[in-house]
Amino acid sequence: MQENLHVLISMTFTCRQCGTCCMYMGDYIAIERQIGQFEFACCSVSTDTHFLASIDEDKREIFSDTTFPDQHPSACRFLRPDGNLLRCTIHRDSPVQCKFYRCVVIRVSDAAGNFLGTVTGTLALHSDDAGLRLVWGEAKKHIPESVPDAEERLGRYLLEKGYRVE
Ligand code: SF4
Ligand code: SF4
Incomplete structure (x- = not known):
């Protein structure tokens, strides 16, 4: 990492x-x-x-x-x-x-803290940032939504790619 x-x-x-x-x-x-x-x-x-x-x-x-x-x-x-x-x-x-409903589970920013998008409770990304969309697509290929810790693992994947998540 x-x-x-x-x-x-x-x-x-x-x-x-x-x-x-x-x-x-x-x-x-x-x-x-x-x-x-x-x-x-x-x-x-x-x-x-x-x-x-x-x-x-x-x-x-x-x-x-x-x-x-x-x-x-x-x-x-x-x-x-x-x-x-x-x-x-x-x-x-x-x-x-x-x-337990949460409309947003992850907020994503770049390393400088510029807000890029959100991930909803259904693990869908909402972002206009092409780079983030690409990385998110890769993450979803590696980490199936069906695994119980998908949310945490997707967040870690973004972190490892240099994004901030909260
Ligand atoms: S749908 Fe909204 S307003 Fe209705 S019970 Fe659930 S939380 Fe309350
Ligand atoms: S949409 Fe999100 S922030 Fe708004 S009431 Fe529902 S859970 Fe709360």
Whole structure:
């Protein structure tokens, strides 16, 4: 490994609560019935997982305003605007795939720190940089997406090629 490679990074992901990933989840997070003032029996349709959700106590006021879901029928029924954010109002009770979802798993920069692109949770590269796209294509040939540590190994591959990843 080259000496000037930057330390492999924990690849921590911070959700900015932009709500983009929840805007088309209305068909996937289904409310089956209301069982209390702020309690719902729900189903995560893609995995047929049934769960009970109670609106987070600190979000009951914003949940009660239905202007947003009325205007955005494709959005998850539990998504609400809160200032500049779009927030999940069942953060505590949301299904596991929501809790672990990450829209970006790797941010890639060149050795000087110039941002080049991102890798999404589906291990797809989004970058206009031709060199990085080429290297990413090589990396994907060497490291199948199906291996459990694919994300870490792809990150290491980029590091070894002199990129910064975080
Ligand atoms: S996971 Fe990504 S898309 Fe979804 S709210 Fe967070 S930052 Fe936005
Ligand atoms: S339950 Fe919460 S995190 Fe999951 S799609 Fe709905 S608003 Fe988004």
